[in-house]
Amino acid sequence: MIETIAASRCPRCDMVVAPPATYCPHHPVAMVPAELAGVGEVVTFTTLHTAPTGFKSPLHIAIVELEGGGRFVCHGADTRGLKIGATVAIEAIDDVYYFSHLGALERARLFWRRTGRAGDRVNAIARSLAKKVWKSRSVGTSA
Amino acid sequence: MTRVGRRSEPLPALMAEAALAALADAGVETPDAIVVATMNPEEFVGDGNFASHVATHMGFADVPALRIETATSSGAAAFYAGVAQVAAGLRRTVLVVGGEKMTHLPTPRVSEIIGRSIDPYERRYGATMPALAGLVTRALMTLGGVNAREIAQVAVKNHANGARNPFAHFQQPVSLEEVLDSRMVADPLRLMHCCPISDGAAAVVLNPERGAVRVAGIGHGADTLAVRHRRELTSFVATKAAAREAYAQAGFGPERIDVAELHDAFAPFELMSLEDLGLLPPGKAGRATLDGDTALDGRLPINPSGGLKARGHPLAATGLAQIVECVWQLTGRAAGRQVAGASCALAHSIGGLATNNWVTVLERA
Numbered sequence: 001m002i003e004t005i006a007a008s009r010c011p012r013c014d015m016v017v018a019p020p021a022t023y024c025p026h027h028p029v030a031m032v033p034a035e036l037a038g039v040g041e042v043v044t045f046t047t048l049h050t051a052p053t054g055f056k057s058p059l060h061i062a063i064v065e066l067e068g069g070g071r072f073v074c075h076g077a078d079t080r081g082l083k084i085g086a087t088v089a090i091e092a093i094d095d096v097y098y099f100s101h102l103g104a105l106e107r108a109r110l111f112w113r114r115t116g117r118a119g120d121r122v123n124a125i126a127r128s129l130a131k132k133v134w135k136s137r138s139v140g141t142s143a
Numbered sequence: 144m145t146r147v148g149r150r151s152e153p154l155p156a157l158m159a160e161a162a163l164a165a166l167a168d169a170g171v172e173t174p175d176a177i178v179v180a181t182m183n184p185e186e187f188v189g190d191g192n193f194a195s196h197v198a199t200h201m202g203f204a205d206v207p208a209l210r211i212e213t214a215t216s217s218g219a220a221a222f223y224a225g226v227a228q229v230a231a232g233l234r235r236t237v238l239v240v241g242g243e244k245m246t247h248l249p250t251p252r253v254s255e256i257i258g259r260s261i262d263p264y265e266r267r268y269g270a271t272m273p274a275l276a277g278l279v280t281r282a283l284m285t286l287g288g289v290n291a292r293e294i295a296q297v298a299v300k301n302h303a304n305g306a307r308n309p310f311a312h313f314q315q316p317v318s319l320e321e322v323l324d325s326r327m328v329a330d331p332l333r334l335m336h337c338c339p340i341s342d343g344a345a346a347v348v349l350n351p352e353r354g355a356v357r358v359a360g361i362g363h364g365a366d367t368l369a370v371r372h373r374r375e376l377t378s379f380v381a382t383k384a385a386a387r388e389a390y391a392q393a394g395f396g397p398e399r400i401d402v403a404e405l406h407d408a409f410a411p412f413e414l415m416s417l418e419d420l421g422l423l424p425p426g427k428a429g430r431a432t433l434d435g436d437t438a439l440d441g442r443l444p445i446n447p448s449g450g451l452k453a454r455g456h457p458l459a460a461t462g463l464a465q466i467v468e469c470v471w472q473l474t475g476r477a478a479g480r481q482v483a484g485a486s487c488a489l490a491h492s493i494g495g496l497a498t499n500n501w502v503t504v505l506e507r508a
Binding site: 015017019025026043044045046047048049050051052053054055059061063071072073074075079083084096 | 251254255258264265268269270271273274277278279280281282285286326327328329330331332367368369370371372373376
């Protein structure tokens with residue numbers, strides 16, 4: 001199962017932004033709601049070694065171009081081996097979006113973070129299995 | 144302007160020091176109006192209504208003063224507001240003064256306050272200025288073909304210039320190895336790619352009469368607050384727009400510029416800006432920097448003051464400190480770092496993560 005990300009689209013210039021905005025950044029026009037799949041290409045990424053208050057170092061941050069157009073900021077469990085242009089999946093954990101470049105270890109880490117935080121292990125296991133099926137299908141497409 | 148660095152004086156005292164020196168230099172006792180630039184005195188020093196605060200402190204309680212803010216480019220924006228008042232004939236003699244006091248606060252708190260200028264959603268993901276600059280630098284190195292030695296050389300060059308500037312925060316040279324070995328801040332951005340946290344103030348006096356230096360053009364460019372809303376990460380749209388406007392007003396282009404002060408808050412920004420401003424062709428800034436073209440004795444000296452990297456970056460003072468350095472270069476007063484025969488200078492200031500940029504072109508009259 002792939003996460004759905006709420007976005008909005010400008011009826012004038014077709015710009016897509018995520019999360020949704022009231023007005024287009026480039027036009028004084030009300031945006032219309034849109035939904036994007038949580039899959040995309042890494043535009044750029046960094047590892048912050050002096051994270052601000054409320055975050056743990058090292059903090060992995062990426063900008064991902066979602067399929068369908070919008071660019072999205074998210075966290076990651078790791079950036080080792082990650083390259084600009086790589087295909088990643090994005091999932092929400094407690095309302096925070098994480099990218100994962102589909103390695104087994106990272107999957108496990110995100111999985112345990114999810115179960116640890118949410119405490120809903122049954123749900124987590126079910127979702128993880130569903131994603132595993134999707135993952136095995138899409139590994140070959142990562143750049 | 145004041146010496147930049149770790150200063151013990153309160154902010155109004157620093158701003159008075161810069162302002163009174165500029166007024167004395169211009170032979171003016173009392174200006175007709177004052178434009179004040181401070182980015183966030185409410186949080187840095189706990190005072191608001193800062194235009195009146197500063198004016199009153201320096202004995203100008205009766206002079207109308209207003210405050211201008213465009214994040215880290217506030218000094219350049221205040222200069223624009225001052226020039227606009229004079230050019231419109233609303234005021235004759237205008238004092239423009241900018242300053243910031245930051246070193247008394249712990250670094251994480253300073254980062255947090257500067258970070259207020261970042262898109263709130265991106266901030267929720269821990270984005271600080273170094274983090275956003277790290278994202279830009281990664282794109283620049285991967286897609287823009289810039290390498291680590293080229294970026295490091297910007298810091299080496301600017302420290303070498305700062306060592307010749309008695310007003311600079313850092314007056315010691317650094318080696319390429321020191322920069323390349325400094326600790327990682329926001330991969331691939333290292334500590335010695337980043338400007339320091341500084342206190343300081345700078346001021347200029349404007350009037351409509353023909354003086355030693357004239358304002359040839361001022362351009363203002365804008366871009367989205369959110370970095371994720373941009374298509375282009377290896378150049379700044381706001382710099383390009385500001386440059387177009389400034390050159391159009393001046394009636395000439397980058398070919399006339401003899402010396403420039405660029406906004407190197409992060410070393411790779413100097414390379415991007417060289418190309419965004421048309422001072423060097425696309426893709427050539429890194430190589431030119433390694434070859435010494437932008438050094439003090441090079442073909443096009445960049446940041447003779449030491450830039451934000453070595454002179455320091457007291458936020459709202461910076462845009463004005465750049466203009467002061469340009470004026471000194473054009474009038475032969477940049478002792479120890481003088482660019483011989485400079486007749487045209489450019490100052491470039493970035494506000495936020497390049498959301499509100501300014502380009503000012505100055506010419507020897």
